[in-house]
Amino acid sequence: MLTPEELKQYQRQIILPELGISGQEKLKAARILMIGAGGLGCPVLQYLVAAGVGNIGIADNDVVDLSNLHRQILYTIEDVGKPKVLTAKEKLGRLNPLVNITAYTERVTVENAERLISQYDLIIDGSDNFPTRYLINDTCVQLNKPLVFGSIFKFEGQVSVFNHQQGPNYRDLFTEAPSEGEVPNCEEIGVIGVLPGIIGTLMANEAIKIICKIGETLSGKLLTMNALDCSTNIFKISSKTQIDTIPKTTVEKHDNLEEKEISIDLLKSWLDKTPEEVFLVDVREDYEFEEDNIGGINIPLYELNEHILSFPIDKKLIFICQTGQRSKMAIKIVKPFFNGEIFSVKNGIL
The missing domain is CATH 3.40.250.10 (Rhodanese-like domain)
Incomplete structure (x- = not known):
């Protein structure tokens, strides 16, 4: 049941016939875990909090660095050195005090992944390294949790939805992780500051569609975007791996x-x-x-x-x-x- 305050605050999206009051109630009841409070996590969190998602968890053990500010626009120069999740919780609470935000000042690891992910309906991966991505995916598969995925690299971004309604998972797209240090991160190769905002907003949109059961999600598809020429493409992903055989902490070879x-x-x-x-x-x-x-x-x-x-x-x-x-x-x-x-x-x- 929405309160008079909530009806007023969210009225611009409630009047959308595809969403309506029932959709807003679904958002209010939803429990979403955002893994990573960096470049992708910032826009995802800002839009989901503004949209009225009732319960949001944030997991990250990093602190705000001066080099983050060109793309992680939730933070300001006064936040440098502070824990990201605590800073994000405080600022997001001011954006929408109606949302219950839980901060986990810890990195997602083999030891805590199941404990964290099991508490939520939908998981959003904004991590920046391959071991964490595979761990999140495998845990979501084992717990049957839908996963919204996004990644950024220089001027290019990717978005997809995994493990949703018997759809493919991350291993169907990338069967094996590259060796450590094989793929440079944004610290080593750079990223244009606006790209996380573009990709993160698309990720938030996928989350809203999944929760409200509206539109067509990117399950079984990979959306790619190039910021240099504003080109976008959508590629189909087929499901190949078997859910009950995916290891939680190891990477297997598939399709030879x-x-x-x-x-x-x-x-x-x-x-x-x-x-x-x-x-x-x-x-x-x-x-x-x-x-x-x-x-x-x-x-x-x-x-x-x-x-x-x-x-x-x-x-x-x-x-x-x-x-x-x-x-x-x-x-x-x-x-x-x-x-x-x-x-x-x-x-x-x-």
Whole structure:
């Protein structure tokens, strides 16, 4: 039951016929856990609190750093050195005192993941490292919790919904984690400040749709966005892994993806000895390709769909990128429509 104050505060979204009073009541009753109070967590939290989600947990053990402020706009320079979750709770409480916010000043680990995640209806992953992402995913699968996922890298962002209504999970998209240090983080490679706001807002929108049971979610899809040209694409994700066989703390190989990976040394050997048998595609952005490349043609990952029919099936189709992650995604995109040999260069050109 909504109070007169709540009816007035949320009236601009309550009048939407798709949402209405019933949708606002669902938001009020919802319990959402936001993992990470950084670049993605800030916009997600601000919009969900403003929307009237009744119970929100925030888990993060980090403190505000001066370098955070260009993209984590919930914080100010006066907050530098303070715990993020406590600072966020205090500021979000001023934004909407009707929302119950619980702060967990701890990092999500193997020891506490089940305890934290089991208390909530919906989990949102704003973490910035692969071990945590796999841990969150696996715990959500085991506890049957829907998961909203987002990630950012330089000028590019991704959003998806996992483990929702028997849909695919994170391991169906990325079967194995890269080695530690294989993929640089934003501290090492940078990120444009507005990107977390764009991606985080999309994540909050997915959460609202799931809670209110409206619209069409990104379950079974990966939305990608490039801030340099404002291009967006949506790729379909198929469900391959079995829920009851996913380990909680280890990473398995699926679909023999490891067998499709080659070293850059092997690629160079093929290019040197049998170049006529190789069709090399660099799936990085144009500006990355222009800065440094080892040959081949440049087709950014999000434009691959337009070129699949032009790839020769009588040659080794090889994808390469900066770190090896986008080239793995390229295999997933092309594989259903290509009958030839496909390879990804492990660790990219780093």
